[in-house]
Amino acid sequence: MKKIAHNSFLFDATRCIDCRACMVACSVENQIPMNKTRIWVAGVGLKGEYPSLVRASMVYHCMHCNEPDCLSACPVGAYSKRLDGPVVYDPKKCIGCRYCMNACPFGVPHFDWDKGLIEGAFIDKCSLCTQRIDIGLEPACVATCPTEALMFGERADLLKYAHDRLAAQPARYINHVYGETENGGTSYLILSHVPFKELGLPELPSRPVKEVSEEVMGLTIPFALGWGAVLTGLAAGVHLYNQKKNANAQKLETSEAPTEETK
Amino acid sequence: MPSTISRRDFLKVGGAAIGAVALGKFIPPLVAEAARTNGMLDATNSGYIPSMCEMCVWRCGLLAKVEEGRVVKLEGNPDHPHSNGKLCPRGQSGLMNTYDPDRVLTPLIRVGKRGEGLFRKASWEEALDLVAQNMLDIKQKYGPEAMIFSSTHNLSQVQFENLLNAFGSPNYGTQRSLCFNAMIVANLTTYGMEEPERKYDDLNYIILTGRNLMEAISTSETSALSQAIDRGAKVVTLDPRFTKTAAKSSEWLAIRPGTDLAFHLALINVMITEGLYNRQYVNSHTSGFDRLAGAIAHYTPEWAASITEIPADTIQRIAREFSGAAPYALAHNGWRTSNFVNSFQTERAIAILNALAGNWGVALFPASGEESGVLGAPPQPPYPRVSAQRLDGVPWKYPLVPLKIGVFQELREAAISGTPYQAHGWFIARQNPAMSLPDRGRTLEAFGKMDFIATIDILMNDTSWFSDVVLPEASYLERYDPLNIVGDKAFLRQPVIEPQGEGKSALWIYKELGTRLGLSDFFQYADEEDYLKQQLAPLGVSLDQVRQKGYVELPGEGPDFSEPTWNTPSSKIELYSTMLEQGGFAAVPQWEEPPAPQPNQFYLLTGKVAQSTQFGTQNNQLLHKYSDEPRLWMNVKTAKSLGLVDNDMVEATSTAGKIHIKLEATQAIRPDCVYLTPGYGHLSKGLTTAYGIGASDSDLHVTYTDPISGGQALSQTFVTVKKI
């Protein structure tokens, strides 16, 4: 069993026939309830006008970001990023705030809207089939893909393969590997014949969306301490100033009325 | 999120499914025990067992992951050439076919009126006795020919045929005339074989005539095509719809339905007039070239252009590209070629095109015979002589149609009309004629003529719903079937879990029924394992060995691809078919104008989707989950001109019937066509997931039979559409 340092997918939209075998496989492998899914079809579907038509859809699931925003956002640290790629979720910590869903620029985490307190409402998302990759199997979705639209392996290898394809068949593809840099790079790499937007993928800079938020968060403690000090100083200053002023006033006018601040 | 009806449904069925899954836990440990001894399962009854998919007839190899006696996942078997480690969506969903909460798990005997859906549970003893009694009664009163037997291709079909032959009925109905008669008979008349095998490894040019390989999936062939495209092979797809195959093709030609023959005739014309065909191959392997050349001289691209609505220069270019790429070029012969009464000649033209390209040994190969002589079989006495005519007109009306293929829709017609004689009983296995035959109203009418109907199925399908007795077969993950030869191996279907309820294998059912019919001599096997052992006997391998690997390699060098034998009267590829000549048909393909819709009518197209198989998987919750809602496709512009928009409820009417269905206004179809996914609009309320979804195109299909191949013409139904 070859150890993969950075487990990744490569999805080639030009090869995907939208058969959804990957989805059924995921649902079975991970025992996903019938009204939930970790993996779905996105994209405009059909574009153009009869008879000049193009199909544009992709298989969507967690991107396993190199810099996961879900992880950054979760207050209780229910997410973790494994060194070999997978971003995994731990239901035991989750408080169900759904901030991760807001944070994820890909709309990946899903919530158990239909579960009450007793059953327990949790987040679900693609786990990169850690139970499989840990024993040397490909993720369920990849393993069954009849057209090899989904491939799996070492991120660097897949990137190279993707770029080789772009170079070999330039007319076939948009000249970009989505996920190479987007949001700081993802473990789900995508090749496409249509603009990535039409596959339902957001346009993202290479700077992960979480960065500004994390920088601001980094300022919190210093700011709190500084602001506390300023306020204390201010309060003390004002108080001293007022005392002096009052004393002066008292000197001037021989105590007319008791001030309030005598206690 | 508002809780919609469908959502609640999901939950409901979801809950029920868990119950069914739990059921699997109580299975007696027989299967597991055997698998443990073979080292496939560990002490906790967990592991992988090789077997075969039966979610469609492609029968990919699978590895069933079993945990504590429950199947929890199916993987494609890398050792099987049909799967190569992959399974399509239907194959992946297979365990839900077994764990479907709607499974019929005990024999059922009807108590209400037919179609009312009231049954009572019965023991196998009682149910089999009842079936046998009725069959014997009918035999006694009206002769064995008054019993219709029908079944769709499956691995135990040899024993089904054994049963009907031993019983003495000539009336055998298969799905084939609804499916591929045109292609099979065309190949038989041209090459003397049913269907050659295709290889894509070296192909550079592929013409797909309505073969929707990316949706009507055959895992290995779908992969192969995908790989070829990836390699840069050009693919030209002819389909009135922009299918997912069209989307992957280099070129999509939205040909006018029913005119593929004209297109291919023009290709032949260009190849011959421009001298682009493989002269050497034609000279040495074919017969009748001159007569062909003479007959197609006037089928010019210009002529075809006006018929097909494909520009002449496009046709000419494709002819040149195709012959330029030959022999690394393939004109695919399609599969479900039951489109028009001229589909047979289309198929002939395709067979001829391949011969002209000389692509045998590159693209086409003789198929490995399913009934190979290398396997053993239980001994049996000769069958009784059958004197009665077949109801379906084979061969007296359809001389060229092989007996085992038949003309199912004509069989049904005869059951209604009572000519040449009246049928009284219908024994059906693994088939759903209430949905698959055209003109559902007439199929139900035929049921009404029957004194007795018995069905073997795993579900309460629509045909079972109208049956008197329903016999539950164990699902494909729960049973043995006879060995299946693919290439140079014989593959095994074996149970990976114990049958739920009282499901039994077809091998067992046929034997038990045969015995009750007094035909035990024809079923000389003790049980399924004994049957397999007799099959394996000549190979000298034990069943245990085969169970472990899932297959056995067959002796011999494998099929010899170098020089196929042409099993035709001339022992050559017959460009001019003497068989057709003898039958009084056009011996070289000639243009026949098929009927076309009136200006206010549309061609009604049918066609598979990747997430269901025919009429039997719509109840599979996993497939249902990932299926699109079946709606009636109509071109956006046409819809607009009719004042229709997406999701309007419309009524579609043909001379056979009418349906109500939601409209899907789409760019992906010719303006003169509408399309509906088959397999919905179920009648059986015993299919709780599928019931109530969509409508059935079988309600609309008009019965037309191609006089040569006996194929039904499913695209030859014309409908009007209006808003309701």
Next chain:
Amino acid sequence: MKVQISVHPRFHLKPLVVILLALMGIAFITAMVRYANGIGTISDLSNSYPWGFWISFDLFTGVAISSGAFLMAAVVYIFELKEFRPLVRPSVLTGFLGYMLVVIALLVDLGHPERIWYMMIHWNHTSVLLEIGICVMSYLAVLVIEFAPVVFEGLKLQKFAHFIHRFIMPFVILGVVLSTLHQSSLGSLLLIQSAKLHPLWWTPILPILFFVSAITIGLSMIIFESTLSARYFHRGLEIHLLEKLAKAIPIVLVTYLVIKFSQLTIAGDLKYLFTSGLMSVLFWAEILIGAVTPIVLFSTKRVRQSANGLLFGAVILLLGMILNRFNVSWFAVQHPDPLSYMPAFMSNVHYFPSLPEALVSIGIFSAGILAFGLAVKYLPVFEHEKEGHGATS
């Protein structure tokens, strides 16, 4: 010192109490349904809209309108502007109730309310939500301390009141720090949605904008609740104090506008001002209603000096700024494109709060009003003048 109950609230008006109780009851039952069957069964929230009305209204609006408490505490204690003392207790009470309601709403909104305390033990230091959670919980404790003297006085436990009052300064400072943090962090909460929040709103300085606008909201809330309670509890109106507050508002608002438009200019996002359809309309609505109009109003002496004028100005500002909070947390958040999704249950990309969803918020709000009424009735909330001290005075 003798306590003189000078307040004769008309609050015992039975029908109002009954209605409030009924609304609370409905909210309670709705919440029980949610606890039994899941959030999806009573709300229109979906995977595309994980946050909705509850967050925009109960959290974002709730926290913002509670900002009067820290402002008044700061004004009176830190800046020792003693004249504002009468406004402190009601503000702290409003703040306390406001935050209580936020927490109650969160207990409905959280998937695992029983785990809310996990925020105290599992710390993910990059999470803005964690900061807000901790600040809100801590600040609630501070507010309890700040409000405790009032309660002790009500219970005639002057000694305790004195005791607390002696140590009040550190808590006031802590309260201001915590408030500054989480008022601004509510803005930071949206920083991670840079790809989803419309550029007219998303900016790294969201926290600053949130803080500045929270000041205007707090001031307006004080004006709002003072004028209203004067009306309903027959108290005298400290109009001269309110006028001073009102005078400060335009200054803060102008600062706000300067920051906002400089930011848009620097970010190069001015192009969206008129070209983003509904988004442009929403933006201008919040700017015009929440900032420009109040600037004009509160700069007018006649408005500042009339109770009705003050109330009107405050209401306008609040509406505009609440719209801002709704915009930022909901209306301007663009969730993944509604392209074709499969399976169909994935594609609920439209959100409109369901009736039960609104009922929960209404019920919680009713509880706030009722609690305010009861507090005013039984506790010396407006007693400062007579009382020499107290939490808040």
